[in-house]
Amino acid sequence: xxxxxxxxxxxxxxxxxxxxxLNHQEIVTPEKREQxxxxxxxxxxxxxxxARGLIHGRTQTIGVIVPDIxxxxxxxxxxxMEEMAHMxxxxxxxxxxxxxxxxxxxxxxxxxxxxxxxxxxxxIPVNDEQYEILTRLSIPVVLVATRSExxxxxxxxxxxxxxxxxxxYLIQKGHRKIGLLSGPINDTISSLPKLNxxxxxxxxxxxxxxxxxxxxxxxxxxxNGKTGIEVILEKTPDLTAVxxxxxxxxFGIYSYCFEKGIRxxxxxxVIGYDGVRLSSMFTPPLTTISQPHYEIGEQAISKLVDLIxxxxxxxxxxxxxxxxxxxSVLDLTRI
Amino acid sequence: xxxxxxxxxxxxxxxxxxxxxLNHQEIVTPEKREQxxxxxxxxxxxxxxxARGLIHGRTQTIGVIVPDIxxxxxxxxxxxMEEMAHMxxxxxxxxxxxxxxxxxxxxxxxxxxxxxxxxxxxxIPVNDEQYEILTRLSIPVVLVATRSExxxxxxxxxxxxxxxxxxxYLIQKGHRKIGLLSGPINDTISSLPKLNxxxxxxxxxxxxxxxxxxxxxxxxxxxNGKTGIEVILEKTPDLTAVxxxxxxxxFGIYSYCFEKGIRxxxxxxVIGYDGVRLSSMFTPPLTTISQPHYEIGEQAISKLVDLIxxxxxxxxxxxxxxxxxxxSVLDLTRI
DNA sequence: CTGAAAGCGCTTACAG
DNA sequence: CTGAAAGCGCTTACAG
Numbered sequence: 251x252x253x254x255x256x257x258x259x260x261x262x263x264x265x266x267x268x269x270x271x272l273n274h275q276e277i278v279t280p281e282k283r284e285q286x287x288x289x290x291x292x293x294x295x296x297x298x299x300x301a302r303g304l305i306h307g308r309t310q311t312i313g314v315i316v317p318d319i320x321x322x323x324x325x326x327x328x329x330x331m332e333e334m335a336h337m338x339x340x341x342x343x344x345x346x347x348x349x350x351x352x353x354x355x356x357x358x359x360x361x362x363x364x365x366x367x368x369x370x371x372x373x374i375p376v377n378d379e380q381y382e383i384l385t386r387l388s389i390p391v392v393l394v395a396t397r398s399e400x401x402x403x404x405x406x407x408x409x410x411x412x413x414x415x416x417x418x419y420l421i422q423k424g425h426r427k428i429g430l431l432s433g434p435i436n437d438t439i440s441s442l443p444k445l446n447x448x449x450x451x452x453x454x455x456x457x458x459x460x461x462x463x464x465x466x467x468x469x470x471x472x473x474n475g476k477t478g479i480e481v482i483l484e485k486t487p488d489l490t491a492v493x494x495x496x497x498x499x500x501f502g503i504y505s506y507c508f509e510k511g512i513r514x515x516x517x518x519x520v521i522g523y524d525g526v527r528l529s530s531m532f533t534p535p536l537t538t539i540s541q542p543h544y545e546i547g548e549q550a551i552s553k554l555v556d557l558i559x560x561x562x563x564x565x566x567x568x569x570x571x572x573x574x575x576x577x578s579v580l581d582l583t584r585i
Numbered sequence: 586x587x588x589x590x591x592x593x594x595x596x597x598x599x600x601x602x603x604x605x606x607l608n609h610q611e612i613v614t615p616e617k618r619e620q621x622x623x624x625x626x627x628x629x630x631x632x633x634x635x636a637r638g639l640i641h642g643r644t645q646t647i648g649v650i651v652p653d654i655x656x657x658x659x660x661x662x663x664x665x666m667e668e669m670a671h672m673x674x675x676x677x678x679x680x681x682x683x684x685x686x687x688x689x690x691x692x693x694x695x696x697x698x699x700x701x702x703x704x705x706x707x708x709i710p711v712n713d714e715q716y717e718i719l720t721r722l723s724i725p726v727v728l729v730a731t732r733s734e735x736x737x738x739x740x741x742x743x744x745x746x747x748x749x750x751x752x753x754y755l756i757q758k759g760h761r762k763i764g765l766l767s768g769p770i771n772d773t774i775s776s777l778p779k780l781n782x783x784x785x786x787x788x789x790x791x792x793x794x795x796x797x798x799x800x801x802x803x804x805x806x807x808x809n810g811k812t813g814i815e816v817i818l819e820k821t822p823d824l825t826a827v828x829x830x831x832x833x834x835x836f837g838i839y840s841y842c843f844e845k846g847i848r849x850x851x852x853x854x855v856i857g858y859d860g861v862r863l864s865s866m867f868t869p870p871l872t873t874i875s876q877p878h879y880e881i882g883e884q885a886i887s888k889l890v891d892l893i894x895x896x897x898x899x900x901x902x903x904x905x906x907x908x909x910x911x912x913s914v915l916d917l918t919r920i
Numbered sequence: 921c922t923g924a925a926a927g928c929g930c931t932t933a934c935a936g
Numbered sequence: 937c938t939g940a941a942a943g944c945g946c947t948t949a950c951a952g
Contacts, residue, residue, distance in 0.1 A: 251642075253945055264923045269947060277921060294721050299698040300639045301946035304928050307586075309635070311678075311699075320664035320879075322657070329655035332681045336688070341695065343646075344679045346667045353671070360676065363634040364646075386629050472866045501866060508868045528863070531807045531836060533843045544655075588929055599939045604931060612937060636929035639944050 261289035313361035330547025368554040390557035394550040413447025424582025425491040431478040475502020491519035515580035535576035596624035648696035665882025725892035729885040748782025759917025760826040766813040810837020826854035850915035870911035
């Protein structure tokens with residue numbers, strides 16, 4: 251591999267001059283600059299980013315931790331991150347934890363050794379050990395789509411409020427017997443706030459909370475939606491609407507209803523959560539809460555870069571969500 | 586940030602000794618080793634990966650180029666890459682090109698400057714400019730899920746053969762009027778081989794190729810499936826089966842058929858391509874060609890690491906696919 | 921404007 | 937077994 255010395259030799263200048271040309275410093279005379287540029291071209295020289303990084307203490311690299319990159323949600327978040335990072339001139343090292351906390355710790359360690367300039371920490375709750383590593387590293391961190399009791403910068407959607415809105419939407423359409431298809435209840439980042447939002451909406455409208463209307467699955471996938479709705483309907487056949495806390499679960503409900511001949515929304519109204527692309531193609535199209543994953547990713551990187559540049563930012567950066575009104579909820583008030 | 590010198594001072598040894606402890610060289614006496622380890626612990630010292638990389642000319646980093654990380658396919662490929670990379674002790678820098686060739690070139694450039702040890706180049710065809718950059722870089726490259734006229738290492742599924750199999754499966758089930766929902770025909774990586782496979786299957790069975798049975802969409806998404814099937818059925822209402830070259834397009838067909846009251850598979854058989862998770866939850870479950878994306882990702886990294894270690898590998902590494910037989914194809918021979 | 925020199929934080933022959 | 941020194945490929949005051 252050619253280095254700056256080879257270029258200098260070929261261009262008959264010192265390495266300092268080559269370096270100056272490389273860094274677009276205008277003080278170099280046009281002739282020398284030309285010589286250098288030509289030598290670079292001829293030798294196919296590429297400056298060594300490691301050496302540069304070593305000197306500047308800056309790598310233009312951001313480390314990203316996601317639980318699982320093959321999930322639609324994270325893939326979209328990462329995509330948003332990618333675009334923003336590219337725009338601002340940063341690169342991403344992306345690591346899937348698969349929910350393994352040890353693995354997260356080892357990734358954080360690696361981020362430290364690789365001297366990334368910032369870390370985007372997605373979705374997984376920050377435990378004591380990781381918080382300790384994070385602070386020891388003293389690298390700027392932004393939490394994405396998650397919250398934490400630790401004082402960390404955060405870009406997120408208020409799931410509790412969004413869920414409350416979803417359920418209130420159903421109530422407003424005249425529904426009173428409303429089911430909830432929840433994820434695992436020990437998932438404090440995602441499931442718990444959604445459950446809380448559900449309860450809050452009921453409370454606001456003076457409706458009683460009835461555990462029979464609630465099913466907690468092990469995850470947010472289709473199968474859990476399918477079995478979940480079955481379980482709820484067995485206990486409470488008078489159900490008129492369900493809030494599925496993921497579009498995939500909602501799809502499971504569709505599948506169940508199709509098999510049993512239950513018509514949506516005539517016999518059962520469904521509202522989802524996520525706003526994945528496919529949801530608009532369900533039959534009927536799914537009414538759902540849209541979380542702008544792409545934008546979350548963008549904002550996360552944007553804020554992180556602000557932090558890296560030591561700009562002052564708000565600790566909490568909420569992202570707007572909206573209800574995508576489609577055709578899966580029946581308006582009982584108009585009947 | 587503490588460095589090796591601080592550690593040496595605190596442990597009352599030379600930096601050489603610290604370095605030896607860091608690199609697990611056994612020649613250090615237990616006492617000194619202990620002192621050093623303790624100093625590292627107390628100072629929270631982390632070796633600087635940049636300095637190490639500078640010396641070794643090795644970064645334990647692999648650059649990955651994908652067209653769009655938020656697509657299901659690539660998200661899964663990347664996931665497989667991630668897992669294998671983690672297992673083998675490598676890290677991934679992942680870059681979405683969004684199909685922009687200039688952007689790919691700039692990413693390759695960046696990979697060079699960052700001195701990645703290897704490059705996984707996914708899906709997009711390699712043009713002259715990129716091939717030139719790639720060779721100039723002299724960094725090991727593996728092509729993933731794509732082929733090229735250039736002599737590059739390749740991990741891929743034989744789409745032509747897989748498509749041929751899919752269509753032959755339909756023929757074997759007694760279908761003779763078989764439609765094709767294709768992607769853009771100028772996509773030589775993905776669409777063209779699938780079209781060729783379709784024609785090959787017809788030819789083998791002595792069936793004529795009729796362009797009226799073929800629709801080429803602009804992409805592989807749902808909408809194109811929906812309009813595609815509409816267009817084909819208008820021209821050729823006698824159609825009994827369709828090969829949709831993506832599961833998403835197949836889903837578009839489902840959507841269309843549901844609206845028009847066309848029953849699958851009784852009135853129209855559908856076979857898909859991809860084997861995405863959701864396809865098993867379609868109503869009826871979709872028969873489809875499964876491409877093991879995750880495994881493709883794993884193999885790509887595994888082969889790339891072999892290359893980096895200068896091990897000899899086969900130039901072409903085909904990945905097995907299979908037909909997931911489910912319920913969307915009617916067996917006409919049993920009627 | 922330009923070059924020689926020091927230094928970024930490590931590793932690794934080379935003596936001892 | 938251990939330390940001083942050179943060197944990886946750059947950047948950047950410092951003289952001139």
